[in-house]
Amino acid sequence: MKTVFKILLTLVISFAAINSMMAQHHNTLFVDVDAETHVLHIKQEIEYFNTSTDSIAVIVLNDWNNAYSNTQTPLALRFSDEFYRGFHLAKDAERGKTSNISIFNKEHLFYSWNRTKLNPDIITVNLPNKLAPNEKTVLRLNYDVKIPHNKYTKYGYDDFGNMHLKSWFLTPSRYENHDFKRYSNENLDDIANAVNDFDVELKVGKNFEIITDLDTKVEIDNEDFITYKLNGKNRVDFSLIISPISNFTSFKNDSFEVLTNLDGDKITPIAQAQAIDCVVRFVKRLIGDYPFKKIVISQTDYERNPFYGLNQLPSFIRPFTDEFTFEIKFLKTYLNVFLNNSLYLDNRKDSWVHNGIQVYIMMKYIEENHPDTKMLGSAASYKILKSFNLTNLDFNEQYSYFYMLMARKNLDQALGEPKDKLIKFNEQIASKYRAGLSLRFLNSYLENDAVSQSIRNFYTLNNKKQTNALDFENTLKKQTSKDIDWFFKTIIYSRDLIDYKFNKVTKTNDSIQFTLKNKTGINVPVPIYGIKNGEIVLKKWLEPVSKDSIFSIERNDANKIVLNYKNEVPEFNLRNNWKSLKTFFPNNRPIKFVFMKDLEDPFYNQLLYVPTLEYNLYDGLTPGLRLHNKTILDKPFTFNMNPSYSTNAKTISGSGSFTINKNYRESRLYNVKYSLSGSYSHYAPDATYTRLNPNILMQIREKDFRDNKKQLIYFRNVMVNREKSAIITDNSTENYSVFNAKYINTKTEITKHLNFVSDIQFANNFGKLSGEIEYRKLFENNHKVNFRLYIGSFLYNNTQSDFFSFGLDRPTDYLFDYGFYGRSESTGFYSQQFILAEGGFKSKLNTPFANQWMSTINSAYNIWNWIEVYGDAGLVKNKYQQANFVFDSGIRLNLVTDYFEMYFPVYSSNGWEISQNRYKEKIRFVITFSPKILINLFNRKWF
Secondary structure: OHHHHHHHHHHHHHHHHHHHHHOOEEEEEEEEEEOOOOEEEEEEEEEEEOOOOOOEEEEEEEOHHHHHOOOOOHHHHHHHHOOOOOOOOOOHHHOOEEEEEEEEOOOOOEOOEEOOOOOOOEEEEEEEEEEOOOOEEEEEEEEEEEOOEOOOOOOEEOOOOOEEEOOOOOEEEOEEOOEEOOOOOOOOOOOOEOOEEEEEEEEEEOOOEEEEOOEEEEEEEOOOEEEEEEEEEEEOOOOEEEEOOOOOEEEEOOOOEEEEOOOOOOOOHHHHHHHHHHHHHHHHHHOOOOOOOEEEEOHHHHHHOOOOOOOOOOHHHOOOOHHHHHHHHHHHHHHHHHHHHHOOOOOOOOHHHHHHHHHHHHHHHHHHHOOOOEOOHHHHHOHHHOOOHHHHOEHHHHHHHHHHHHHHOOOOOOOOOOHHHOOHHHHHHHHHHHHHHHHHHHHHHHOOOHHHHHHHHHHHHOOOOOOOHHHHHHHHHHOOOOOOHHHHHHHHOOOOOOOEEEEEEEEOOOEEEEEEEEOOOOOOOEEEEEEEOOEEEEEEEEOOOOOOEEEEEEOOOOOEEEEOOOOOOOOOOOOOOEEEOOOOOOOOOOEEEEEOOOOOOOOOEEEEEEEEEEEEOOOEEEEEEEEEOOOOOOOOEEEEEEEEEEOOOOEEEEEEEEEEEEEOOOOOEEEEEEEEEEEEEEEEOOEEEEEEEEEEEEEEEOOOOOOOEEEEEEEEEEEEEEOOOOOOOOOOOOEEEEEEEEEEEEEEOOOEEEEEEEEEEEOOOEEEEEEEEEEEEEOOOOOEEEEEEEEEEEEEEOOOOOOOOEEOOOOOOOOOOOOOOOOOOOOOHHHHEOOOOOOOOOOOOOOOEEOOEEEEEEEEEEEEOOEEEEEEEEEEEOOOOOOEEEEEEEEEEEEEOOOEEEEEEEEEOOEEHHHOOOHHHOOEEEEOOOHHHHHHHHHOOOO
16 A cells, blocks of 8 residues: 555656646747838737745846847947947947837736846846745736847848847746846857747738747738747747748658758758758767757857857868768757757756767767768878878867867866856857867766766756756766766866876886876876777776876787877876887887978977068068977977078078966966067168067966956066167167066957056166056947057166157167067158057157157047047157157058058148148058967957
8 A cells, every 4th residue: 555655646746747847837929020120019928837936026037139229238248348349330220129018917907127237138027926836927018029130149130031030039037046047148049048838929921931940830821911820838949030031941750840941052952851860860869859849950050159160161172071061060050959949957057068968969970970080071181281180180089179279278167167257269169069078088987878878868857847957967976886076076167177197107018007197186087098009909997096196007918008098088288198118218209390280299299380481671581481389289388490581681580489388277377478589680781680588478367267358467688789780870779688577457348448558677778667558449330539648757868879768759669579671761661660659659750759758648530430530749858858749640541450551640740741742751551461460350259
């Protein structure tokens, strides 16, 4: 009798759990679509069921479409933070909003509601009476939704009449841990909706089609409009696309229907169907059945989260077949949509679970279906590329390098970090890839495909309840008897680095003894491999140990032992992971010469060579050969030697540097570089200079890695030896040494920029102190204003010339910091080169130097696109003279900032310059050939 009672009780509890999941909230929407104005007129009824154990006084609704309403929302601020200016400059008609909201009950009694300025895309509805556990209430809503243009996030309306709707209606937020989730839209695709049953009545014009993953039937079809009835159960969101002409294709299999418009024009429909079927069957086998009848896989979804690597290559050099490219794009997008729709996770707080499962399954798919595919596809077969480690890596090995790119920069973040706290590169790429790598690591350690089974079990659990990362952790632990607490503590919820190396190795014909050194003190298991002639002859997992330990294993004829040979452990440095068991030179890595750039190869000392070509007036064209060891991943020590040949002087010139790079993981002082650099070139047609520069650069960041505020402290001692010149008459300072200290504090984003620089210099004959403040502001009308204040003063000055004086329109550059093409020219074309430094004036005035103090203001305001007006004013003070007030003004053509600019003086202390003789000699220009400056403009949004 007791047994029967227990069975009945278990069934009741199970049914209650399932029922609480299946009988969540009911969302009924009546939507009238105005395709011309992109406005949705909505009447809605939300039946809210309190499944928690709390009595609640408010209901929180997500209103993410209202994040597009102005330039001060969290979404707009994130756009600015990531240097996207399109939204800031948008017209009101192109933005979105939710308006005319009224909320009332069945008796038409209005509820009070509010949204805060901090979270304008979240609505809090105040209930007249608390809602007790297991009770229901009904909210009725009327409101209008203005859909934004799709150019900001790829969701919204486009210029061809299509509307791809995303998070467009009001819906209850996820309730967890005694409160609602109040997450604002930050363009992360991580809305925390509660699970709902949906019934949608959609009225659209007759000339439109709809694509949705809800069950669909036509209710009314007349000559003016069509009314569709859509419904779906247990959904957190759904896809809805309204289009004049649908370009979606339907693929049906035994289980459900796939609707996709993923770009596959270059392959046949049959090949597309085969790829889709292969992916769908594979995911079903590894995860489980998709719970709904339809799934929509759109090109927009892919472009939101592309496969980085494939999408970066222009089509004419892509080394992958069109069939493979389509298959991988579909695999990634399908998994993303599949998991978003069927895992009821808090995808902001627990995104590592979603990302880990997605990338883990992707790696499994490649292992099973394309095991021989390389990271660069068919490029690996080209003889000219055979020497590159980049082309020899297996396809799945790229994930580790994307993560390591951030780890070596000391910019990686814990996998358990909330999604909105991640640097964009981590959020989009590195953290996702490391999550998958971490699950693969755990699966390899646990053996018996324990992680794959845990994923299936966890997926099943999602059919019964709202889940979180702790549920996934418990599911993994149930699958093994091994202690895996280290995995979550170290791999998931910390940014601790892992780095093992061999210390002492001894061997016999039958066994190997070795000491394993734990360089970071982080204890995780690591596999050791025995290699014989490139083949694996043994593998053994070494359990985590708290200190350096001695191990003994069988040799199995191995002639090399390697830690982490398959890169299963996300290890910081693989170069110290192997030992040769041959008699001589156990760590002798042969030198490998590599052209241009490559990934780090742990089995070689790579020497990279790059042809260079530079130019200045005195050396002419200087072809050279740059030799360095800097691979794509940052290293603790780098060198760079660039010998070159001066075609004008017929002599050797060049430069070189040595740098020690030290990261500090848990400090705001996160990076220090110790460098020694030198250069040899001409500063005049008949005279050379030698410059030696030992320096220390310290970089400070905020606790919030996303904060664009950065601080730099820079110490250096610049030693210059100049030959005497018969052409340059002032040779009183041929040889000198200057100690220089700088502090730089900058915070920049697309809408505003503030930079502060302080500079102090000491030499035998002078000492000087200067400060500079620069401010830029971009307004919503696309006008921007620039201000720069510079103040400099000598502490003492015993020099006999103006060589070390402050320059009003052109610094003398005695530290050789700037890229002047003719640094000693005072007349002619080369003297018109402009570099913004010191006084920052564009006009050449009668008082070009200050040997006591100088104070200037530079300002600019754009009047149309790249055309600006500028104005400079200042005071110049020389010894034994009164301070002299100076000014200039003119037009600036800001064609490519810092790359190509032109300044046309109009009026200054010289009078109306535009009407004076030889005006073309007054025009100043900026021309830069450094690709590094341009690359930084594209990189800043990622890091």
